[in-house]
Amino acid sequence: MIHSIRQGDQQAFSYLYDKYSNALLGVINTYTESQEEAEDVLQTCFVKIWNNFGQYSEDKGRLYTWMLNIARNSAIDYTRSKGSKNNKKNQSIDGNMYELNKNYNHSENYDHIGLNTILQKLKEEHQEIIKLAYFEGFTHEEVSKQLNMPLGTVKTKIRQAILNLRELIK
C-alpha cells in the first residue's frame, strides 16, 4: 500500500483514509471544540499526508505513527491560529506551557464527541495517561512531569493501560 501511494495511487490512498481517518479524527477531536473544526483539521491533515508522502520512510517508524504526528501537528497549528485570533489573553503565555495548558484543557473537552466507549472502560488514571501520551503526544518524561509521577511508573502505567485496551478489544 505504501508503495502504491508513493506511485500516486489514489485507490490506495482511499484505502488508507478508510482505515485510519476515524482514529486520527479521534485524536484531533481532543484539540477542537466542535466536530466541524475537527473535520477541517482532518482535511488539512490528509492533504499534508498526501503531499508529503514521499518523505515517509519505514526506517523512521510505522506509517500510523507518522500520520499520528501529522494529525497532532495539524491540530496544534489549528488551535494556535485560532488562539491568536480569538484568545488574545493567551498570547502572553509563552511556548510550551501555553501549549501544554491549552492541550490539557482540551482533554477535558470530550463531551462534544462522546468519548470512545472502549477508552471509557479503562481506569481513570489509565484514561488520563493514554490521553497525554497518545492524544497529546507527550513523551514519557513530559507525562512524568505533568502527572508528577516517576518515569518508571509512567512507562509501566502506559504499558498497563495499553494491555488493558488489548484485553477489551479481544
Add this chain to the structure above:
Amino acid sequence: MELKEFIASGIIESYLLGTATSNEVEMVHSMLKKYPELEDEITAIELALITASSNSKPVNADLKNRIFESIDFTPKQTSGPAENMVPFSSSKTTGRWTRYVVAASVVALIASLLLNVMLYMNMNRASNDMARLNDQNIKMQSELASQNSSISQMKDQMAVMTDTSNQKITLKGLTPQPDALATVYWNPEKNNVHLYVNNLIPAPDGKQYQLWAIVDGKPVDAGVFDCAKGVGLQNMKNISNAQAFAVTLEKAGGSPTPTLEAMYLIGNV
C-alpha cells in the same frame, strides 16, 4: 536484550506513540530483524491505540468526498520538498550576469587562442610548402635552361654536321693511342673548323691537346681543346686551304710548332 525484557521496557509504546528517540527507533528495528515475532506485539499495540481513538460514531461519509476533492491527485513531479529548494539567489542578479560575462569572455579567449594556434600552424605549413615549391621551381627552371642550352648546342652541332658545304675529316689514332678517334668538320668556303672528340684519353695535368692544320705542307695552329666527355662539337680557329688535320699533345696553352713525337691523331682532307 531479551525479547520479553524488550517488550516490557516500554520502548515499543514510545515507538508507536511517536515519542521514541531515533536510537530507540533503531533498536526496535534491529530487534524486529532478530525476532520477527515482535511484529505481532507491535501490531497488537498499534491496533489497541487505533481502536482507543476511533470514535464510536462513524466518520461523516461526505467528509471523505470533501477531503478528496481538496487533494491534488495529479502526478507529483517529485515527492521531495520542492518548496524547500533554494532558488538561485535573485538578489545577486548582477553578480550572476558578471559571472556569465566573465565565463563567456574566458570561453571566447580560449577559442581565439586555439584559432590563433591553428592559423599559425596552417601558415607555417603553407609557407613551408611555398618554399619547397619555390625551390622546386628554381631547380626546374635551371634544368630547363640547361636543357634549352644543350638543345640549342645540339641544334648548332646538327647544323654543322648536316651542312653539305662542310667536309667531314676523320682523324685516326697513331702510336701513342692507336684507338684514338676524332672528327673535324671544315668549311672550305667559310674556313670554319669544328672538332668532335670521339675517343681520346684525357690530357695529363699541365698538358693540352692542340689541333693543327697542314696548309701547303706546313702545320698551322687551329687552337687547343678539351677532350672531356660531353663537350660535344668544339669551334676551332678558322683555317683555309687545309690538306690535313692533326692533333698533338702540347704544354697547356699550346705551342707555336707541333711536337711531332706526341702526335696522337691525323687525317687527310
